[in-house]
Amino acid sequence: MRVLETVSPSGRLLAVAAVAAWGLGAVLGWDELVLLGATAVVLLAFASLLTLGHGSVRVAVGITKRRLQPDDSTRCAVEVEHQGRRSLFAPEVELPIGKDRVEVFDRGREIEIAGLRRGVIAVGPATTVRGDPLGLLRRTVPMTEVVEVFVHPLTVPLEPLGTGLLRDLEGCTTNDVSMSDLAFHALREYAPGDDRRHIHWRSTAKLAQDGRFLVRQYLDSRRAHIVVVVDGESFPDGDVFETALSAGASVVKRAVADEIDTTVVAAGHVSRRGGAQHALDVFARAELGGPVLAEAATRAVAAAPDATLVVLITGAKHGYAELRVAAAAFPPEVRKVVLRVDPSAHTKRAASTAFTVLTLRQLNDLPALLSGGTLQ
Template sequence: MSQTLSRRELREQARDKRRFRMPLSSLSARVHTARSWVARRVGVPSWAQPAWRVVGWVSALGWAILALGLTSWVVGARWGWTELLMVAGAALVLFVACFVLALGRTKVRVDAEVEPRRVVVGEPATGRIAVTNEARAPMLPILVELQVGLSAARFVLPALAPGHAHEELFVVPTSRRGVIQVGPATTVQGDPLGLMRRTLTWTERTELFVHPHTVALEPLGAGLLRDLEGSTTEDISMSDLAFHALREYQPGDDRRYIHWRSSAKAGRLLVRQFLDTRRSHVTVLIDTDPEQYRSSETDVETAISVGSSIMVRAATDEQDWSVVCANQRISKSGPQLGLDAMARVEPGPVDLLGLALDGTDLAPDTSTVFIITGPHRPFIDLQRAAGQFPPEVRRVVVVVDPHANHGVRHGGGLVILTLSRLEDLRVLLVSGVAR
């Protein structure tokens, strides 16, 4: 009970601080919410749309000044209070003057871009925004806002002559994996006091993908005997595509593989031998449930990086691959799109059995399945998930545990790799476990 009360008190304290620090922002948000509710529930006729847009120009401070003027006017006129009438006149004149300053057309061209569009966590990403005055008259200084993720970059542009342009550079923070929305770019026209805020949108939103870290891995090896297009193995076969050697004919051998020219020279029947070719389909299931890891945020990111590294290796080997992670389902695509999907993943509760069923539906020809999870996931859940795949499928479980030593063990038909950091994955796979 005391713990619940303490959390409640903390929330109330945080709410009080927000109210103290941002009263006008809170009022603006409530006004905007009220306008949206009215437009959605009541509806605005087409003839009233221009006036409705003008109402949206007024900021929280503008509404406060207008309310002050009207209230002072009513009270002053009712009781003959001259001072209040003067306050009302000043407030209303100020409101009208600021409204006039917000009028007029802004004729500019705004170009915003981010380069590169795809980066790895921690890599720099820079953006550029250029504003060109396309009007025939000089343009006064104007404020340009560019939405970058949850924050906004603000640039105060100087006065521009007709045809002149001004360029600003900005840096996009990429310390966390994810998809960062850049844009739209808007110009803000109003008055110096901030009573009016007229915004115009000039660009669309673009996405900046921050990919997870990956490590270079050795080839994952061959898969099952799926078809005749795949990686060669050391297994001898009497019918395949990779020719290996000749041997003496034995009863029961297929006569189609007799090499007649060599047999004529040797004086005895010789048949061709081949090496098996195998086609692999690697399926990766990533457990993103923070409750299954020791350090919820860090370890989940490591698990996503492990799955991404395996996916990139399989794509490099030109093997088929599928990834099931949270709400992302992707199969037989390029590694770029796979990493884009990993950037969109949001940690949350996971039904591991459901992931496995989705994996079997997505890739029924799976030859190797990797299940990446944390040390708190019950072993019976891992067996149930792995049991959804056919018996001939190789099952590998990767446990991300920063407090454990990396190693390999076998149990319940599973190969279990334990790693404490992403770099351990290369060592564990090189040992031949995943081959």
């Protein structure tokens, strides 16, 4: 099967013609057809000789920058070393860049990759190509691995998110009552089973009567953990989807800078508590047409069961009932913010008992929309 893969369509056509001409010439007694078939066989044999051998070529590919912004450029350095004596029919080297662009050369060179849009650009694998001048046979051997270049979405600078996420030595306080933590909440009467180490003796001596004791109660503390979810099916076109990804990437970039644990679910791709670059890589991989918002929210719950804040980014397609279903996937104690990207609406905020709804018209409105502790 691998041998057949080296034969080009023109080579297969020539092989069929050779067999047909030779056979027909032998049957009819036409020496011209036999000679024609023999000539085709000689050509195929000569082409086979040119494709044989492993070749002593070393290829190395290096990328200057693997993570870029849209319209940025990077340079790809390709080193080609022909070990030993270089023959006339030394193999060429092909380097695929993206889906369509292929560079062909027989010695080292430097390639500029420019004009990129958000996404993942696959560079490589670099392959050596052996073949004949007529293109009858073509044998390729991969020499390097595929190198991915990530083009992240555009982002806008945001105010620090840590202002409203009150953090103590262990994390941020919640509304959950605990019997042992750092954030003091209140005093209550002692109940069987309470730890006697939490009895507040001074208050007991002043306020308690009839031998009753007062114990301390605390608010449970937990480390802040933001989850950003971008669904991939509620946007009318690619431009609105790009705005949604840019908004999510801006929030993630700010959260990572504030040293807040961050999980990203973008159109089905998941990143769990990675650094800023790895989290933004998820946005680069996202494509329009991913899972619906409710399914994306379910994946986010599985990826981050200890979330304290979730930002659901969606389009104008979903109504309040659908947004409520997606938000209900998270526990009640998790704060929920829904960011609806709608170029035809005005940027605004609307709070409800279940979650806060933000409407974003364009990316430049995001800093003002999130200012003043909106994500608190």
